[in-house]
Amino acid sequence: MILTDLSILIADDNEMNRWLLAEQLGCWSDDITLAVDGREAWHFLQYQKYALVFLDVNMPGLTGFELVKKVRAGSANESSQVIAVTAHVQSHQKHLLIADGFNDCLIKPIVLADLQRIISAWRTPTGDADxxxxxxxxxxxxxxxxxxxxxxxxxxxxxxxxxxxxxxxxxxxxxxxxxxxxxxxxxxxxxxxxxxxxxxxxxxxxxxxxxxxxxxxxxxxxxxxxxxxxxxxxxxxxxxxxxxxxx
CATH class of the missing domain: 1.20.120 (Four Helix Bundle (Hemerythrin (Met), subunit A))
Known part of the structure; x- marks a missing residue:
């Protein structure tokens, strides 16, 4: 089912990783923006509100860690759900990323079941919920x-x-x-x-x-x-x- 109200930003300097994650998230949204590095991601994050933001933690220019701190300090996405994407954190270490300002973490290689968990756990209602x-x-x-x-x-x-x-x-x-x-x-x-x-x-x-x-x-x-x-x-x-x- 396509959820057209679910706007998503994916930031990753690896083209294949961007494409794969976008293809997987296409199950839930057709409103997906791609950023090739941290600086481009910051440009989008200052002016466009996203429901979900997926940040590779090791990007050039601005890393995911640096980006999430800038986002939380004041931007259009200050209260958005920001998900760390990394291959270098064990599942029992997710709390360290959350302490840095992320809402959750996806560990590469990413599987659809993990994305389903993220979507279900972090999707918020648009406007006033009924x-x-x-x-x-x-x-x-x-x-x-x-x-x-x-x-x-x-x-x-x-x-x-x-x-x-x-x-x-x-x-x-x-x-x-x-x-x-x-x-x-x-x-x-x-x-x-x-x-x-x-x-x-x-x-x-x-x-x-x-x-x-x-x-x-x-x-x-x-x-x-x-x-x-x-x-x-x-x-x-x-x-x-x-x-x-x-x-």
Whole structure:
């Protein structure tokens, strides 16, 4: 199935690697941009927003490591999903790449199953997500067990308002350590539920708190608060959707 809303950038100085990855990703998108090196990739990343960015970590000009730092420091793709592509990292070392700013890692030679995992894990809704998006995200996590999905959602809807109040109080009281602890738990919850749009914002909030940037953290909190309030406002619809056989 072609997902024409899924814009993708592939940056690799090896022509064969670029072509092969583009051919594989063609299963999911017909909106794929190719960059021949890190400098060309940076040109695209400054002005064009992509849903997924695949960066070879060892490119000339600008390496993938240098690029992801520039992207996270401020660009049109500051919150995009950036995937490291490398043949020189073992699976148990992926956390090192994530610590450098990548969202995930693909290890060469790349197989379709790994790309499927990336697409499923990191695809975010375009615009404001609706009730069906959240219901389907939970169903994917619970292997389509609707009753279990409803239980998990009810637990989230009960805990979320309490967490938001505690987080706001911690930020107002300049308690960065407490705010980080609450944010980390919320971030983990959004990852568990598969709410990628929430996970992106919570991740940026967590990064700001780790860096000690409280003013920036408060801005991210306001974004998170607005999204959470919208989600809580549609909770009845989400629960209805998760109980519907055909979504």
């Amino acid at each position: 009730s069906r998006y959240y219901a389907n995200s939970v169903l994917e996590k619970v292997d389509s067990n609707r009753e279990l999905g409803r239980q998990f959602l009810k637990k989230l809807f009960q805990e979320l308002p309490v967490q938001l109040v505690k987080l706001e109080q911690a930020l107002q009281g300049q308690s960065a350590e407490l705010a980080l602890d609450i944010t980390h738990k919320m971030h983990g919850s959004f990852c568990f539920y598969g709410f990628n749009d929430f996970r992106n914002i919570a991740g940026r909030l967590e990064d700001s708190l780790i860096a000690g940037e409280l003013a920036e953290a408060r801005q991210h909190f306001q974004q998170l608060l607005e999204k959470c309030n919208r989600l809580l406002g549609m909770q009845a619809d989400v629960l209805t959707c998760i109980g519907t056989e055909r979504l």
